[in-house]
Amino acid sequence: MEQGFDAIVVGAGPAGCACAYKLAKAGLQALVIDRGKFAGAKNMWGGAFYGAELLELLPDFLEEAPFERYVTRQKISFLTVEDCLSIDFASPKFSQPAPHGFVILRSKFDRWFADKAQEAGAIVAPGLGADDLLWDGHRVTGIKAGNDELPASAVIACDGANSVMAQKAGLQTELSPEDMKQGVKEVIELPREVIEQRFNLSGREGMAWEFAGSCTQGLPGGGFIYTNQDSISIGIVAQLNALVKRKIQANDLLEGFKSHPEVARLIEGGKLVEYSGHLIPVSGINMMPELYRDGFLVAGDAAALVLGTGLILEGANFAVASGIAAAETVIKAKEKGDFSRESLSTYQKLLEESYVLKDLKTFKKAPHFLENPHIYNLYPELACDLARRIFIGDGQPRKTTWNTLRGSLKGKASLLQILPDLWWGKGAI
Amino acid sequence: MNTISIEDKLAVNKFDIDKDVHIRIDEDICQTCNHHACIYVCPANCYKLSDGRITFSYEGCLECGSCNVACDKGAIDWTLPRPGFGICYQYG
Amino acid sequence: MNIIVCVKQVLDPDIPPAKFKVDSASKQVVPPEGIPPVINPYDAQAVELALRLKEKQGGKITVLTVGSDGADKAVKYAISMGADDGFVLSDEVFEGSDSFSMAYILSKAVEKIGEYDLVLCGRQAADWDEGLVGSIIAESLGTSLVTLAEDAEVVDEGLKVKRVTLDGYQAFIVPTPAVVTVSNEVGQARLPSGLGIISAARRQIPVWKAADTGIDPSLVGSAAARRKLFALSVPARERKCEIIEGETPAEAATKLAERLREAGAI
Ligand SMILES: Cc1cc2nc3c(=O)[nH]c(=O)nc-3n(C[C@H](O)[C@H](O)[C@H](O)COP(=O)(O)OP(=O)(O)OC[C@H]3O[C@@H](n4cnc5c(N)ncnc54)[C@H](O)[C@@H]3O)c2cc1C
Numbered sequence: 001m002e003q004g005f006d007a008i009v010v011g012a013g014p015a016g017c018a019c020a021y022k023l024a025k026a027g028l029q030a031l032v033i034d035r036g037k038f039a040g041a042k043n044m045w046g047g048a049f050y051g052a053e054l055l056e057l058l059p060d061f062l063e064e065a066p067f068e069r070y071v072t073r074q075k076i077s078f079l080t081v082e083d084c085l086s087i088d089f090a091s092p093k094f095s096q097p098a099p100h101g102f103v104i105l106r107s108k109f110d111r112w113f114a115d116k117a118q119e120a121g122a123i124v125a126p127g128l129g130a131d132d133l134l135w136d137g138h139r140v141t142g143i144k145a146g147n148d149e150l151p152a153s154a155v156i157a158c159d160g161a162n163s164v165m166a167q168k169a170g171l172q173t174e175l176s177p178e179d180m181k182q183g184v185k186e187v188i189e190l191p192r193e194v195i196e197q198r199f200n201l202s203g204r205e206g207m208a209w210e211f212a213g214s215c216t217q218g219l220p221g222g223g224f225i226y227t228n229q230d231s232i233s234i235g236i237v238a239q240l241n242a243l244v245k246r247k248i249q250a251n252d253l254l255e256g257f258k259s260h261p262e263v264a265r266l267i268e269g270g271k272l273v274e275y276s277g278h279l280i281p282v283s284g285i286n287m288m289p290e291l292y293r294d295g296f297l298v299a300g301d302a303a304a305l306v307l308g309t310g311l312i313l314e315g316a317n318f319a320v321a322s323g324i325a326a327a328e329t330v331i332k333a334k335e336k337g338d339f340s341r342e343s344l345s346t347y348q349k350l351l352e353e354s355y356v357l358k359d360l361k362t363f364k365k366a367p368h369f370l371e372n373p374h375i376y377n378l379y380p381e382l383a384c385d386l387a388r389r390i391f392i393g394d395g396q397p398r399k400t401t402w403n404t405l406r407g408s409l410k411g412k413a414s415l416l417q418i419l420p421d422l423w424w425g426k427g428a429i
Numbered sequence: 430m431n432t433i434s435i436e437d438k439l440a441v442n443k444f445d446i447d448k449d450v451h452i453r454i455d456e457d458i459c460q461t462c463n464h465h466a467c468i469y470v471c472p473a474n475c476y477k478l479s480d481g482r483i484t485f486s487y488e489g490c491l492e493c494g495s496c497n498v499a500c501d502k503g504a505i506d507w508t509l510p511r512p513g514f515g516i517c518y519q520y521g
Numbered sequence: 522m523n524i525i526v527c528v529k530q531v532l533d534p535d536i537p538p539a540k541f542k543v544d545s546a547s548k549q550v551v552p553p554e555g556i557p558p559v560i561n562p563y564d565a566q567a568v569e570l571a572l573r574l575k576e577k578q579g580g581k582i583t584v585l586t587v588g589s590d591g592a593d594k595a596v597k598y599a600i601s602m603g604a605d606d607g608f609v610l611s612d613e614v615f616e617g618s619d620s621f622s623m624a625y626i627l628s629k630a631v632e633k634i635g636e637y638d639l640v641l642c643g644r645q646a647a648d649w650d651e652g653l654v655g656s657i658i659a660e661s662l663g664t665s666l667v668t669l670a671e672d673a674e675v676v677d678e679g680l681k682v683k684r685v686t687l688d689g690y691q692a693f694i695v696p697t698p699a700v701v702t703v704s705n706e707v708g709q710a711r712l713p714s715g716l717g718i719i720s721a722a723r724r725q726i727p728v729w730k731a732a733d734t735g736i737d738p739s740l741v742g743s744a745a746a747r748r749k750l751f752a753l754s755v756p757a758r759e760r761k762c763e764i765i766e767g768e769t770p771a772e773a774a775t776k777l778a779e780r781l782r783e784a785g786a787i
């Protein structure tokens with residue numbers, strides 16, 4: 001390269017695209033590379049994007065972005081092998097004043113987002129992977145990609161869950177299976193009318209649906225279904241070390257989940273068009289690496305900025321927010337002509353002021369709490385049992401609800417078992 | 430819906446298969462392994478246990494990195510396929 | 522040596538066959554969702570041959586493509602491999618052009634570029650596999666033509682081209698300027714280098730409309746097509762399993778051979 005870039009962004013997922021977009025808008029020379037044939041080629045998720053960042057960052061988002069549907073219904077279900085107890089939340093607030101959640105397929109979306117960064121003036125180079133960093137003493141001075149050395153004032157690692165860059169920078173150590181969940185997913189094609197009828201949707205309305213209980217056979221994790229326009233995404237997320245301990249593959253869980261009577265009817269007649277898998281860093285702030293060093297910043301999944309509270313799993317909004325914060329930091333550093341560690345520490349401050357680190361701190365204890373097996377077997381069982389007793393009479397005289405609950409608990413759990421969970425959960429989620 | 434095998438699922442995916450192998454395993458180390466985590470965490474059945482030996486084939490690899498995280502024996506020399514090769518998601 | 526390479530974007534040939542869809546009513550292929558088109562692999566090999574010639578001979582490689590939105594990606598790919606320059610030929614009036622019109626559109630652009638010794642095309646496009654455009658370009662430019670090249674080198678008299686045959690090759694010496702279509706025997710097209718990808722990403726590829734190259738609109742587009750597609754459908758694929766048995770392996774094999782012959786498979 002004749003002269004270096006102001007910034008090289010490694011990875012064109014939500015973090016990298018947001019970062020490059022912001023940098024380019026500020027007039028910086030930004031290069032974003034991705035090892036996929038095109039941006040998005042390597043990426044899968046659930047998934048729905050929540051929050052206002054994208055609408056704020058990209059003025060054309062609502063008209064142009066290739067999202068599938070708005071989230072207008074959010075459903076949570078507890079499964080036992082036969083039963084399903086659900087909370088189905090629909091509210092006009094989901095789309096007022098502006099839509100709050102978007103169901104997205106990544107391959108199309110990330111490519112569009114990268115094109116936006118390019119329109120803003122960033123150099124977008126898919127088909128290019130970073131293998132290593134360039135150094136001058138303690139300072140990162142660029143990247144190595146194949147036989148080429150590409151210098152830059154700052155390198156921003158947005159390379160996702162298996163961040164080779166954060167490791168090469170000496171910020172992240174080896175990942176541990178306790179800190180990672182694996183997601184596997186199928187995209188199943190169905191006619192649009194069938195989807196709308198089965199999920200009670202119309203137009204661009206969409207559903208995000210989380211499942212807990214028998215779908216993971218008691219392992220920490222859950223199931224999910226998202227409605228796309230002409231297909232549905234169905235998948236399982238499970239703790240990596242738990243799969244090993246149980247000697248089971250996530251795909252077996254997925255097959256079981258798909259055959260649950262309440263789920264099977266939703267996908268019946270559909271055609272499998274894709275099968276995918278990916279890791280998610282789930283220990284939040286407990287596994288978060290140092291976020292910056294001289295000439296180097298980490299954002300998104302590469303920095304483990306993912307929030308899992310049991311009810312939700314969000315990473316893409318954290319990725320976008322951190323990508324923007326990294327860009328703002330680099331823009332300031334460029335003004336000062338100072339890319340030292342000291343100067344880049346603004347990044348940490350920006351994240352601490354935003355929901356990114358606030359939320360991760362609030363839910364610091366959640367990852368550990370969510371390893372409690374009760375959540376995945378006992379409580380779904382109890383909830384369904386209680387519902388069974390309330391809704392399916394057995395011809396005997398009725399009891400008060402309290403006594404029905406006690407009946408459910410009997411033989412399954414004692415209050416002494418449950419109280420600690422409640423106490424612990426109060427502070428964790 | 431009948432259950433579908435992982436191999437049949439992978440057949441609907443788009444791959445740009447590289448001639449270079451991006452993951453190598455040290456079968457001698459695998460011989461001494463007591464948990465074979467790789468065969469449970471690989472969502473693409475790239476690792477197989479037959480006659481007490483672990484065999485690996487990189488075709489179908491979804492590049493999730495689970496094997497590398499789960500193997501605590503140092504038996505896996507893990508890299509990603511060359512840029513532009515490997516899994517290419519159409520939906521994601 | 523100044524070389525012009527004509528490239529085309531095609532559906533990614535690695536898309537699993539089960540996902541191939543056509544719309545029989547409009548007689549068009551429905552591009553699969555989420556997978557962008559790629560440079561025709563044979564055309565990438567034409568770029569490869571151009572680069573090898575340039576490495577020996579010096580000169581300039583210019584790439585041309587006819588297409589609409591996103592067609593610049595094919596030109597950029599060639600530039601990321603090492604080509605010097607490129608243009609997209611795009612105009613509404615081009616839509617529905619057949620091979621004759623395509624060759625005409627490309628020839629006009631070649632003439633506009635003016636100085637050239639060699640025009641290279643892939644042997645055929647991996648979508649329809651017709652292999653017509655290169656030959657028609659030679660006809661309309663009035664140059665010499667060699668098809669199915671596996672190698673080429675500059676000699677005193679012009680260009681020496683090795684042409685693939687079923688069990689060997691033919692060697693031709695043709696005067697330049699010439700049109701040569703390139704076969705896969707040329708070997709793997711090189712992968713773009715990092716710097717190549719970046720310099721291509723930086724480029725704005727100029728677009729030439731019909732008027733820019735002096736194209737007569739009545740000679741292009743669907744109205745001018747001399748050949749019309751009659752019907753388009755995906756053949757139904759049937760899978761059957763038959764188990765052939767026999768007392769001995771030899772007997773089973775004989776029966777299998779008979780059965781295969783009956784089915785017309787051998
Ligand atoms: C099953 C599953 C379900 C999920 N559901 C949701 C959800 O519903 N909502 C939500 O908000 N989040 C969800 N997430 C999390 C979300 O997907 C991530 O948090 C988000 O994608 C992180 O964005 P990122 O840009 O940091 O990383 P990624 O999206 O992973 O992008 C990283 C990019 O870097 C590229 N790359 C990697 N290495 C290199 C290299 N060496 N050189 C060049 N490029 C490289 C990759 O090709 C990729 O494009 C889910 C995740 C999974 C796995």
